Amino acid sequence: MRLFKPQNTEQIVQVFHHCLGRLCPRIGKTIALIWGSAWLFCSPVLAQTAVDYRQQGLAYRSQGLWNEAMATLERAVNLDPNNLSGRVLWGWTAHLAGQDHQAAAILTANLERDPFHIETLNALGIVYLVSC
Helix, strand or coil, X not given: CCCCCCCCHHHHHHXXXXXXXXXXXXXXXXXXXXXXXXXXXXXXXXXCCHHHHHHHHHHHHHCCCHHHHHHHHHHHHHHCCCCHHHHHHHHHHHHHCCCHHHHHHHHHHHHHHCCCCHXXXXXXXXXXXXXX
């Protein structure tokens, strides 16, 4: 199944007009224009970039939604694997979620990319200190 992802108001109006035109041909276009415009500008935007996923992951983390936060931050890392700070966020979130072994694995992998990355060293040190 292919998901329709409208790029502008005109595409949304066309879809609404197609659906509403069958119900009420006379006012279908007007209603479609109003609903289509409102839908485009008022609908929530889904995260699409690594930055968006990091922000969403932090929002989940602040709410204590650990599984959602971990999955979302992992997506951010997959989209931007060279962002070491993003990897630290993911590892630190694992630590806060009580998953110290996973946190250590994520942070240790970060050191393979940069053995002197201060954020990683600090986070990994705390993970090891708390888990001992």
